[in-house]
Amino acid sequence: MSLPNTGDWERDVAALIERVGDDLADGRYPMAMLNNPDLYPTELRRIFGHAWNYLGHVSEFTEPGDYARRYIGEDPFILTRDESGELHAFLDSCMHRGAQFCTAESGNTSHFRCPYHGWTYKNDGTLQGMPHMAEAYQDLDEEEIALTEAHIDSYRGLIFGRIADEGPTLREYLGxxxxxxxxxxxxxxxxxxxxxxxxxxxxxxxxxxxxxxxxxxxxxxxxxxxxxxxxxxxxxxxxxxxxxxxxxxxxxxxxxxxxxxxxxxxxxxxxxxxxxxxxxxxxxxxxxxxxxxxxxxxxxxxxxxxxxxxxxxxxxxxxxxxxxxxxxxxxxxxxxxxxxxxxxxxxxxxxxxxxxxxxxxxxxxxxxxxxxxxxxxxxxxxxxxxxxxxxxxxxxxxxxxxxxxxxxxxxxxxxxxxxxxxxxxxxxxxxxxxxxxxxxxxxxxxxxxxxxxx
Ligand code: FES
Ligand SMILES: [Fe+2]
Missing domain, CATH: 3.90.380.10 (Naphthalene 1,2-dioxygenase Alpha Subunit; Chain A, domain 1)
Known part of the structure; x- marks a missing residue:
C-alpha cells in the first residue's frame, strides 16, 4: 500500500489505521500517523467524538453560575454549574444561527446572551427569551429550543464529557x-x-x-x-x-x-x-x-x-x-x-x-x-x-x-x-x-x- 498514490482519502486512512494494528503486533508504528492531515479529521470524529474527554475539576465550579470554556477535540464547550447545582457542558453555538454565545474564558453568570441577535439562555441550557419575542416568534415552541449538551459524568472530582449518545459509561470507560x-x-x-x-x-x-x-x-x-x-x-x-x-x-x-x-x-x-x-x-x-x-x-x-x-x-x-x-x-x-x-x-x-x-x-x-x-x-x-x-x-x-x-x-x-x-x-x-x-x-x-x- 502506498498512501499518497491511491487518490482515495477514505481508503488511505483505513489502510493506515490497519497498518497501526499490524505494526503494533511487533512493537512498531507507522511514522506517518503523526501530524497527518488525512488522519486528523477521523481522529476528531472517532476518538474525540466518542471517548470520555476530560473537561475540568469540580473544585473549579463550586458556585451556581461558575463556567469555563473547555474543548472536546476542537469543539468549544462551556462547562457550567446551573442554579440548581447541576453541571452541564454546552456546545458554544447559539440555536438561532450558531454564533458563539460565550465571550469569556471563564466567569460566573446565570444567563448567556448571544451577541448576534440577543437570544438568551439560562445556565441550564433552556431558552430564556429573545428580543421582540412577542412580535417575531408568536408560534415558537420555546420548550423545544435548548443548547446542545455533551453527556457528562465525574469520578473523584474529575469531570469528563462525551459527544456521542451511545457508548460505555464513564466508569466502564475508565475501567x-x-x-x-x-x-x-x-x-x-x-x-x-x-x-x-x-x-x-x-x-x-x-x-x-x-x-x-x-x-x-x-x-x-x-x-x-x-x-x-x-x-x-x-x-x-x-x-x-x-x-x-x-x-x-x-x-x-x-x-x-x-x-x-x-x-x-x-x-x-x-x-x-x-x-x-x-x-x-x-x-x-x-x-x-x-x-x-x-x-x-x-x-x-x-x-x-x-x-x-x-x-x-x-x-x-x-x-x-x-x-x-x-x-x-x-x-x-x-x-x-x-x-x-x-x-x-x-x-x-x-x-x-x-x-x-x-x-x-x-x-x-x-x-x-x-x-x-x-x-x-x-x-x-x-x-x-x-x-x-x-x-x-x-x-x-x-x-x-x-x-x-x-x-x-x-x-x-x-x-x-x-x-x-x-x-x-x-x-x-x-x-x-x-x-x-x-x-x-x-x-x-x-x-x-x-x-x-x-
Ligand atoms: S445567532 Fe444567536 S441570536 Fe442569532
Ligand atoms: Fe520530559
Missing part, C-alpha cells in the same frame, strides 16, 4: 484505572483542589506525542533532561543516588490507560507532602492503595485520549510537591494547545508556605520552566519530520519494542496487590514501552471501530 485515580485524586478525605487558573500554550506537536510521553516515557528523561539530571541537588530525595531509581520505578497499564510511579522502599514518603497529610488520609482507600500512596514519590500517566497526570516530589531546588493535570487539545494536524492545571490536596489548600513551594514545582513544568522547553523542542521536531512525504512513501516504522518478549533487561513483571489491578505492571526504570503500546492500541481500537468498547 480498572479508577483504582489508580483513587490514589491520585482521592488519597485524602477531601480530595484534590485546583488552585488558580490553568496555564495554556500552543505548540506544533501532535497530541499523541505528548500523551505518549506522559504515559510512561521515563527513558527520555536520561537524554532530554540530562542537564537537569546532572545538577547535583536533583539526586536528593528518597534516594541517595540516581542509580537507585531503577529499583523504585514501576509502569502499569490497564487495557486503555497507563500510569507510572516511583516508590520508596519504606512507607511514609507520601509524595513529599508535609507530615500533616497522615492525619487526612481517606478511610475509603484499601490497605494496598494506602500503602501505594504512602510509599509514593512520583506518579505520571495518561487517561486515553488526552488527559495526563503528573504528581509528586520535585527536588533540585525547584519546589514541590505538586499535582498537575494536562490536557492535550488537538488544534489541527501536528498542533496542540496544552491546558495545565495545578492541584493540591484540599486539606493543604490554605497553607501558604506549602502553596509557595508547590507552585514553584508546578512552574518548573510550564513553558517558562526547565523541563517543558526540553520536551517541546523535541516534540515539535517529531511533528515536523513525521509529516514528511518520505514516511508515507517508504512506510517507515517507529519503534516501541522495549518490554516485549525478552527485549529488555532489568525489567521484571510485578504481581502484588500493592500495585493494583493493571493488566501489566513492570518494575525497572527506563526500559519498558508497554504503556506507549497501550496508548496506540487504544487509538487503534477506536479508530478501527469508530467508538470505544465498554
Amino acid at each position: 480498572e484505572f479508577t483504582w489508580y485515580l483513587d490514589v491520585l485524586f482521592g488519597a485524602t478525605s477531601e480530595g484534590m483542589t485546583v488552585v488558580g487558573e490553568p496555564h495554556r500554550w500552543e505548540a506544533d506537536h501532535d497530541w499523541k506525542t505528548s500523551a505518549d510521553n506522559f504515559s510512561g516515557d521515563s527513558y527520555h528523561v536520561l537524554t532530554t533532561h540530562q542537564a537537569g539530571l546532572e545538577t547535583e541537588t536533583l539526586a536528593r530525595g528518597p534516594w541517595e543516588k540516581l542509580d537507585d531509581f531503577p529499583g523504585a520505578s514501576y509502569l502499569a497499564c490497564t487495557d486503555r490507560h497507563s500510569v507510572g510511579y516511583y516508590l520508596s522502599q519504606e512507607e511514609g514518603t507520601f509524595m513529599g507532602y508535609p507530615d500533616s497529610i497522615r492525619d487526612t488520609l481517606n478511610p475509603a482507600l484499601s490497605d494496598e492503595q494506602r500503602e501505594l500512596f504512602s510509599r509514593s514519590v512520583f506518579h505520571f500517566g495518561t487517561v486515553f485520549p488526552n488527559m495526563s497526570i503528573i504528581h509528586g516530589i520535585q527536588s533540585g531546588g525547584w519546589g514541590g510537591p505538586w499535582a498537575c493535570i494536562r490536557k492535550w487539545n488537538p488544534r489541527g494536524p501536528g498542533t496542540t494547545e496544552t491546558t495545565s492545571w495545578w492541584l493540591v490536596p484540599t486539606e493543604l489548600a490554605d497553607d501558604e508556605g506549602f502553596l509557595e513551594d508547590s507552585h514553584r514545582g508546578w512552574e518548573s513544568l510550564s513553558p517558562g520552566g526547565a523541563f517543558e522547553s526540553d520536551d517541546l523542542t523535541i516534540w515539535e521536531g517529531i511533528s515536523d519530520s513525521s509529516g514528511a512525504v518520505t514516511h508515507e512513501l517508504r512506510e517507515t516504522r517507529g519503534n516501541m519494542q522495549q518490554g516485549l518478549g525478552a527485549m529488555s533487561d532489568e525489567v521484571e513483571t510485578v504481581e502484588d496487590p500493592l500495585h493494583g489491578p493493571a493488566a501489566v505492571t513492570s518494575k525497572g526504570l527506563y526500559f519498558d514501552e508497554r504503556n506507549s503500546q497501550t496508548l496506540l492500541r487504544s487509538w487503534y481500537e477506536m479508530m478501527r471501530q469508530g467508538a470505544p468498547e465498554s
Whole structure:
C-alpha cells in the first residue's frame, strides 16, 4: 500500500489505521500517523467524538453560575454549574444561527446572551427569551429550543464529557484505572483542589506525542533532561543516588490507560507532602492503595485520549510537591494547545508556605520552566519530520519494542496487590514501552471501530 498514490482519502486512512494494528503486533508504528492531515479529521470524529474527554475539576465550579470554556477535540464547550447545582457542558453555538454565545474564558453568570441577535439562555441550557419575542416568534415552541449538551459524568472530582449518545459509561470507560485515580485524586478525605487558573500554550506537536510521553516515557528523561539530571541537588530525595531509581520505578497499564510511579522502599514518603497529610488520609482507600500512596514519590500517566497526570516530589531546588493535570487539545494536524492545571490536596489548600513551594514545582513544568522547553523542542521536531512525504512513501516504522518478549533487561513483571489491578505492571526504570503500546492500541481500537468498547 502506498498512501499518497491511491487518490482515495477514505481508503488511505483505513489502510493506515490497519497498518497501526499490524505494526503494533511487533512493537512498531507507522511514522506517518503523526501530524497527518488525512488522519486528523477521523481522529476528531472517532476518538474525540466518542471517548470520555476530560473537561475540568469540580473544585473549579463550586458556585451556581461558575463556567469555563473547555474543548472536546476542537469543539468549544462551556462547562457550567446551573442554579440548581447541576453541571452541564454546552456546545458554544447559539440555536438561532450558531454564533458563539460565550465571550469569556471563564466567569460566573446565570444567563448567556448571544451577541448576534440577543437570544438568551439560562445556565441550564433552556431558552430564556429573545428580543421582540412577542412580535417575531408568536408560534415558537420555546420548550423545544435548548443548547446542545455533551453527556457528562465525574469520578473523584474529575469531570469528563462525551459527544456521542451511545457508548460505555464513564466508569466502564475508565475501567480498572479508577483504582489508580483513587490514589491520585482521592488519597485524602477531601480530595484534590485546583488552585488558580490553568496555564495554556500552543505548540506544533501532535497530541499523541505528548500523551505518549506522559504515559510512561521515563527513558527520555536520561537524554532530554540530562542537564537537569546532572545538577547535583536533583539526586536528593528518597534516594541517595540516581542509580537507585531503577529499583523504585514501576509502569502499569490497564487495557486503555497507563500510569507510572516511583516508590520508596519504606512507607511514609507520601509524595513529599508535609507530615500533616497522615492525619487526612481517606478511610475509603484499601490497605494496598494506602500503602501505594504512602510509599509514593512520583506518579505520571495518561487517561486515553488526552488527559495526563503528573504528581509528586520535585527536588533540585525547584519546589514541590505538586499535582498537575494536562490536557492535550488537538488544534489541527501536528498542533496542540496544552491546558495545565495545578492541584493540591484540599486539606493543604490554605497553607501558604506549602502553596509557595508547590507552585514553584508546578512552574518548573510550564513553558517558562526547565523541563517543558526540553520536551517541546523535541516534540515539535517529531511533528515536523513525521509529516514528511518520505514516511508515507517508504512506510517507515517507529519503534516501541522495549518490554516485549525478552527485549529488555532489568525489567521484571510485578504481581502484588500493592500495585493494583493493571493488566501489566513492570518494575525497572527506563526500559519498558508497554504503556506507549497501550496508548496506540487504544487509538487503534477506536479508530478501527469508530467508538470505544465498554
Ligand atoms: S445567532 Fe444567536 S441570536 Fe442569532
Ligand atoms: Fe520530559
